[in-house]
Amino acid sequence: MRRPLLILVAAGVLAAALIGLVVREDRARTAGTEVLLAMQPLDPRSLLSGHYVIVDIVHPVPGACPLSGRGRDGWIALSPRGRTHEVTGNGATREAAARKGRLAVRGAAYCVSGGGPQEIVQLRLRGVDRFHADQDEAQSIEKALDASRTGPAQVFAIVSVGADGQARLKGLEVNGRRTELSWF
Amino acid sequence: MASYRTRLSQDLDRWIAAGLVPAASREAMLAGVEEPRRVDAATALAVVGALLAGAAVIAFVAANWDGLARIVRFGLILAAFAATAGGGAWAAWKQRPVLTNSLLALAALIYAGAIGLSGQIFDIAGHPQAALRGAGLAAFVLALAGRSSGAAIVALALIGLGDMAGGGPGAPRDLWRWEAAAAPAGMALAWFWRSRPLAHAAGLAIVIAWLTLPGERDSWRMLLTAVVFGLLAGLARWRRDEPVARDLLGWLIVGALAAFALAGAEAGELSLVHRGALLLLSAGVVGWGRHDRHDLLTAVGVIGMLGTVSLILFDLGLGLMAAAGVFAVCALTALGVGLALRRSAPP
Numbered sequence: 001m002r003r004p005l006l007i008l009v010a011a012g013v014l015a016a017a018l019i020g021l022v023v024r025e026d027r028a029r030t031a032g033t034e035v036l037l038a039m040q041p042l043d044p045r046s047l048l049s050g051h052y053v054i055v056d057i058v059h060p061v062p063g064a065c066p067l068s069g070r071g072r073d074g075w076i077a078l079s080p081r082g083r084t085h086e087v088t089g090n091g092a093t094r095e096a097a098a099r100k101g102r103l104a105v106r107g108a109a110y111c112v113s114g115g116g117p118q119e120i121v122q123l124r125l126r127g128v129d130r131f132h133a134d135q136d137e138a139q140s141i142e143k144a145l146d147a148s149r150t151g152p153a154q155v156f157a158i159v160s161v162g163a164d165g166q167a168r169l170k171g172l173e174v175n176g177r178r179t180e181l182s183w184f
Numbered sequence: 185m186a187s188y189r190t191r192l193s194q195d196l197d198r199w200i201a202a203g204l205v206p207a208a209s210r211e212a213m214l215a216g217v218e219e220p221r222r223v224d225a226a227t228a229l230a231v232v233g234a235l236l237a238g239a240a241v242i243a244f245v246a247a248n249w250d251g252l253a254r255i256v257r258f259g260l261i262l263a264a265f266a267a268t269a270g271g272g273a274w275a276a277w278k279q280r281p282v283l284t285n286s287l288l289a290l291a292a293l294i295y296a297g298a299i300g301l302s303g304q305i306f307d308i309a310g311h312p313q314a315a316l317r318g319a320g321l322a323a324f325v326l327a328l329a330g331r332s333s334g335a336a337i338v339a340l341a342l343i344g345l346g347d348m349a350g351g352g353p354g355a356p357r358d359l360w361r362w363e364a365a366a367a368p369a370g371m372a373l374a375w376f377w378r379s380r381p382l383a384h385a386a387g388l389a390i391v392i393a394w395l396t397l398p399g400e401r402d403s404w405r406m407l408l409t410a411v412v413f414g415l416l417a418g419l420a421r422w423r424r425d426e427p428v429a430r431d432l433l434g435w436l437i438v439g440a441l442a443a444f445a446l447a448g449a450e451a452g453e454l455s456l457v458h459r460g461a462l463l464l465l466s467a468g469v470v471g472w473g474r475h476d477r478h479d480l481l482t483a484v485g486v487i488g489m490l491g492t493v494s495l496i497l498f499d500l501g502l503g504l505m506a507a508a509g510v511f512a513v514c515a516l517t518a519l520g521v522g523l524a525l526r527r528s529a530p531p
Contacts, residue, residue, distance in 0.1 A: 003330065004273040007288070010329035011269030014295060014322050015262055018302060022258065025308050129309040134250035169307050181307050183255040 029168040029181070032160030033103060035078060035085040036173065037123065038153035039145065052130040053141050055157050055169060057123040059086050065111035065119055066100070075165065076109050076123065077101025084156060087121045094165055105161045125167040128159055137179065144174045189217045257305050261298045268294055272330055289334025292323035296342055316346030317362055333379035340370050340389045347393070363393035374428050383428040387435025395442055406447035413440035424476070434480035437469055441488045455499055463492045
C-alpha cells in the first residue's frame with residue numbers, strides 16, 4: 001500500500017509545484033510596474049509552436065545613443081516619454097542603471113542604424129520573448145505591425161517590471177485595444 | 185518462438201524415451217508450468233480501441249486548443265498528468281509492475297510537456313535548460329516513488345538534453361554537467377532494481393557526461409577519468425553474478441578506453457607509447473570479452489584496436505602501401521597468437 005501512496009504524493013507535489021510556478025508568475029506580473037514599449041515587425045512565425053508574435057522592442061533615439069557598451073547583458077534604464085517608456089541608459093548594476101532613468105530592468109540594449117540619420121535602440125528584455133495568440137489574433141497583430149513599418153507604432157508590448165527588476169509580458173496593445181494575458 | 189511449456193513437453197518426451205524421467209511424472213511436471221498468456225481477439229480489439237480513442241481525444245483537443253481559455257488548457261494538461269500518475273498508482277496497488285512502469289514513464293513525459301506548454305499558455309519566458317533539468321528532476325521523483333526504471337530513463341534523457349541546451353544568452357557559464365551526477369545515480373538504481381534497460385541508459389549517459397565535462401580536457405584529467413572508469417568496471421566484474429553487472433561493465437570499459445584514448449590526444453613525444461598501451465589495452469579487452477563470453481566487451485576491444493591502428497597510421501603519416509604492410513603484420517600477429525593459444529589449450 002505504501003508505493004501507490006508514494007506515487008500519489010509525488011504526483012501531487014509536482015502538480016502543486018507547476019501550479020505554484022504559474023501563480024507566482026501571475027502575481028509578479030500583476031504586482032509589477034506597468035510600462036508600454038513600442039514594437040517593430042519581425043518575421044517569421046513558427047508553425048510548430050502555434051501562432052505567436054516575436055516581441056521586438058525598438059524606438060528611435062532623438063539624439064546620441066544613450067548606451068555605454070554595445071549589447072552587454074545587464075541592467076537597462078527606462079524613462080517615460082508620453083504614454084510609453086524608452087531606453088535612457090544602461091549599467092552593469094541596478095543602481096548604476098537606476099541613476100539614468102525612472103526604472104531599471106534586466107536585459108540588453110543595442111543602438112543600431114535605422115537606415116536614416118536617426119539611430120534606433122533595440123531592447124531585449126530577459127523574460128519577454130513572444131506573445132502566443134490564436135490564429136485570428138496573431139494575424140491582426142501581424143497586420144498592425146506591418147502598418148507600423150511606414151507609420152507610427154501601432155503595437156506596444158505591455159510589460160510588468162517587478163520589484164526584482166525582472167520584466168514579464170502582460171499583453172499587447174494593438175491599435176489602442178489591449179489584449180492582456182489572464183487566466184481566461 | 186515456442187513457449188517454454190512446449191519446449192519442456194518435447195524435452196520430456198525425449199527424456200522419457202531415454203529412461204531419464206518416469207512417464208508417470210510427465211503430466212504433473214507440465215501442470216506445474218503456467219501456459220503463457222495469450223491475447224485473444226477481444227482483448228486486442230479493446231487495446232486498439234483504447235489507443236484510437238486516445239488519439240481522437242488528442243486530435244480534438246489540438247483542433248480546439250486556440251479556442252480554449254488559458255485556465256482550461258492548463259487544467260487539461262494537469263488532468264492528463266494526474267490521470268497517468270494516478271493510473272500508475274492504481275497499477276502499483278494492483279501489483280502490476282509493467283503497467284506501473286509504463287504509466288509512470290508516460291507521466292514523466294507528460295510533465296515535461298506540461299512545463300513547456302505552461303510557458304506557452306501563460307507566456308512565461310524561461311531558459312530551455314532550466315525547464316529540461318526541472319523536468320528531469322521531476323521524472324526522478326516519480327521514478328523513486330514508483331520504483332520505475334522507465335521514468336528514470338526519461339529523467340536521464342531530459343537531464344542530458346538540458347545539459348546540451350545550454351543556459352541561453354546572459355546565463356552564467358555552465359561549470360558542471362548535471363548528467364555527470366545523474367548517470368551514476370541511474371547506475372545505482374539500475375543495480376538495486378535489476379533493470380537492464382536502465383543500466384544501458386545510465387551507462388551511455390555516464391560515458392557521454394564524464395567525457396564531455398566542461399573545462400580544460402588535459403591528459404591528466406582524462407587519465408584520471410580512465411582510471412575511475414576502470415575501477416568501476418572492476419567492481420562490476422567482481423559482482424558479475426548480478427543481472428545488470430555485465431551491461432554496466434560493457435559501458436564502463438567503453439568509457440575507460442575512450443578516456444584513455446583522449447588522454448593521449450596531445451601526448452607529443454609519448455604518443456607512440458600511448459598508442460602502444462592503447463593497443464595492448466584493447467587487445468586485453470578482446471581477450472577478456474572472449475573469456476567472459478561478453479559480446480559487447482569483445483566488440484569494444486575490436487573497435488578499440490581498429491581505432492588505435494588507424495591513429496598510429498595517422499601519426500606516422502603513412503601511405504596506403506605502408507598501411508597495408510602494418511595491417512598485414514597485425515593480422516599475422518593476431519593469427520599467430522591465436523594459433524599458439526589453441527595449441528596450448530588443454531585437450
